[in-house]
Amino acid sequence: MRVLGIEGTAWAASAAVYDNETDDVFIETDPYQPESGGIHPREAAEHMREAIPSVVETALSAATGPIDAVAFSRGPGLGPCLRVVGTAARALAQSLDVSLVGVNHMVAHLEIGRHRSGFDSPVCLNVSGANAHVLGYRNGRYRVLGETMDTGAGNAIDKFTRHVGWTHPGGPKVEEAANDGEYVDLPYVVKGMDFSFSGIMSAAKQAYDDGVPVEDVSRGLQETMFAMLTEVSERALSLTGRDELVVGGGVAQNERLQEMLREMADQRGANLHVPDPRFLGDNAGMIAVLGAMMAAAGETVAVEDSGIDADYRPDQVPVTWRPGEPPAPGGDRSDEIRGAEAVVTVEDGLVTKRRVPKTYRHPALDERLRRERTVEEARLTHDARRAGVPTPVLRDVDVRESTLVVEFVGERDLRDAVGTTRVQSVGEHLATIHGEGIVHGDPTTRNVRVDGPRTYLIDFGLGYYSRDVEDHAMDLHVFEQSLRGTADEPEPLVSAFEGAYADAGQDAVLDQLRAIEGRGRYQ
Numbered sequence: 001m002r003v004l005g006i007e008g009t010a011w012a013a014s015a016a017v018y019d020n021e022t023d024d025v026f027i028e029t030d031p032y033q034p035e036s037g038g039i040h041p042r043e044a045a046e047h048m049r050e051a052i053p054s055v056v057e058t059a060l061s062a063a064t065g066p067i068d069a070v071a072f073s074r075g076p077g078l079g080p081c082l083r084v085v086g087t088a089a090r091a092l093a094q095s096l097d098v099s100l101v102g103v104n105h106m107v108a109h110l111e112i113g114r115h116r117s118g119f120d121s122p123v124c125l126n127v128s129g130a131n132a133h134v135l136g137y138r139n140g141r142y143r144v145l146g147e148t149m150d151t152g153a154g155n156a157i158d159k160f161t162r163h164v165g166w167t168h169p170g171g172p173k174v175e176e177a178a179n180d181g182e183y184v185d186l187p188y189v190v191k192g193m194d195f196s197f198s199g200i201m202s203a204a205k206q207a208y209d210d211g212v213p214v215e216d217v218s219r220g221l222q223e224t225m226f227a228m229l230t231e232v233s234e235r236a237l238s239l240t241g242r243d244e245l246v247v248g249g250g251v252a253q254n255e256r257l258q259e260m261l262r263e264m265a266d267q268r269g270a271n272l273h274v275p276d277p278r279f280l281g282d283n284a285g286m287i288a289v290l291g292a293m294m295a296a297a298g299e300t301v302a303v304e305d306s307g308i309d310a311d312y313r314p315d316q317v318p319v320t321w322r323p324g325e326p327p328a329p330g331g332d333r334s335d336e337i338r339g340a341e342a343v344v345t346v347e348d349g350l351v352t353k354r355r356v357p358k359t360y361r362h363p364a365l366d367e368r369l370r371r372e373r374t375v376e377e378a379r380l381t382h383d384a385r386r387a388g389v390p391t392p393v394l395r396d397v398d399v400r401e402s403t404l405v406v407e408f409v410g411e412r413d414l415r416d417a418v419g420t421t422r423v424q425s426v427g428e429h430l431a432t433i434h435g436e437g438i439v440h441g442d443p444t445t446r447n448v449r450v451d452g453p454r455t456y457l458i459d460f461g462l463g464y465y466s467r468d469v470e471d472h473a474m475d476l477h478v479f480e481q482s483l484r485g486t487a488d489e490p491e492p493l494v495s496a497f498e499g500a501y502a503d504a505g506q507d508a509v510l511d512q513l514r515a516i517e518g519r520g521r522y523q
């Protein structure tokens with residue numbers, strides 16, 4: 001089958017022809033380059049109107065035979081651009097008299113990595129202009145395991161470069177400048193597998209305004225943002241028990257990010273695949289490749305139903321083109337358990353947890369995070385138990401060695417034994433600690449231990465004190481995301497969890513949770 005792909009969600013007017021028998025991909029791209037500032041939606045749409053016909057013509061003339069389907073980016077992206085591309089794709093499908101395939105651009109960023117790597121069931125880190133998220137596959141959908149709570153990765157960097165007067169796109173310029181810079185500290189914000197870039201961006205602009213050399217700010221920016229992305233990727237691998245990682249999106253072209261991810265993957269015995277640069281930034285090749293898989297599975301769309309969707313999320317797409325899911329890996333049963341950030345050994349009913357240095361992080365950042373988290377974990381584990389929530393009793397703390405010794409609790413992780421009563425008790429526990437102004441920070445199903453109906457909260461390393469409803473709601477969001485990422489039928493569990501939280505906690509937190517879920521991520 002030969003598929004014509006068309007991409008034009010933001011800056012790349014691109015067309016490609018993919019032949020699934022030879023696996024050849026021909027791509028022709030004409031980028032939009034704003035003269036000043038960022039991407040202007042109307043200018044970008046004007047660029048699409050001018051450039052799409054000629055890139056399509058070039059792609060078609062490179063095709064070695066007739067086209068069997070036309071695939072196009074249906075969203076997410078800039079509305080005015082999407083409309084131009086949608087119109088062109090419909091007209092082409094009709095004039096060539098072939099079927100039409102509407103592709104989710106974010107799923108395409110992911111699938112190109114899975115396709116090129118040959119991996120079975122990778123976790124995917126998508127880092128592009130308007131997005132940043134970690135996806136895993138479960139029961140016929142790509143699940144968002146974690147994502148930015150505000151700006152996309154590329155847009156965050158581009159906002160900083162606009163502030164310092166550099167032209168769009170800023171990513172490559174920051175990469176170059178960072179090579180000559182010294183690391184500076186910037187806010188590091190990870191909540192479970194979600195993360196935020198807005199605090200870093202304000203701090204980076206402020207540092208520049210205060211006279212810190214732009215090279216140093218660039219270095220700090222990269223080290224901080226990419227360490228966050230690497231950390232959440234590692235958490236996603238750990239939570240899902242998978243050992244394959246692919247990346248996608250324009251920011252994944254950054255060599256420092258690739259280096260950090262490779263180091264993390266090597267150290268945990270996982271495989272990383274970075275697609276060729278031509279498949280990373282926006283390109284129609286990834287649209288054509290996914291289009292071919294979808295067309296082969298019968299996922300075509302009638303012209304009258306092929307409207308665009310500027311907020312199209314990857315988890316809205318029913319994934320019908322993949323073969324069955326490979327079996328979930330068994331849990332780690334050895335004595336030494338390598339979690340996402342610590343090495344845990346169990347002996348004589350005691351657990352020793354050592355936060356090992358992460359060599360992918362800058363040493364200063366690594367030192368700061370291990371120290372802060374060890375101190376917070378000791379303090380909050382203790383305070384939560386005093387508030388009446390089962391947590392392990394603390395036996396020893398060595399901050400210099402980033403090591404804690406606590407009592408062994410529970411028989412297994414909640415991940416491997418989810419059930420209604422247990423998630424209800426987690427709802428009660430979170431309501432209790434929130435009542436004391438304690439935020440857990442990472443309440444995933446792996447950070448809850450179960451013993452019969454009883455549940456224990458462990459691993460308060462990302463926790464802190466706050467009475468802000470947003471912070472409390474994020475705890476609920478993180479827990480629900482992890483239920484959705486690991487349970488076969490998550491929705492009844494989510495309801496039971498929320499019901500128990502509602503009975504014991506504050507309604508305002510649940511209202512805020514709805515606000516978090518409804519928030520547009522495409523800034």
Ligand SMILES: C[C@@H](O)[C@H](NC(=O)OP(=O)(O)OC[C@H]1O[C@@H](n2cnc3c(N)ncnc32)[C@H](O)[C@@H]1O)C(=O)O
Binds near residue numbers: 106172
């Ligand atoms: C919705 C869609 O239109 C959007 N696409 C998009 O943003 O284009 P993409 O090509 O995936 O990514 C562009 C971003 O990638 C950044 N970028 C490019 N090269 C970079 C580098 N070497 N280091 C860091 N960032 C880089 C640019 O600064 C820009 O922000 C998306 O996927 O979110």
Ligand SMILES: [Fe+2]
Binds near residue numbers: 109
């Ligand atoms: Fe993109």
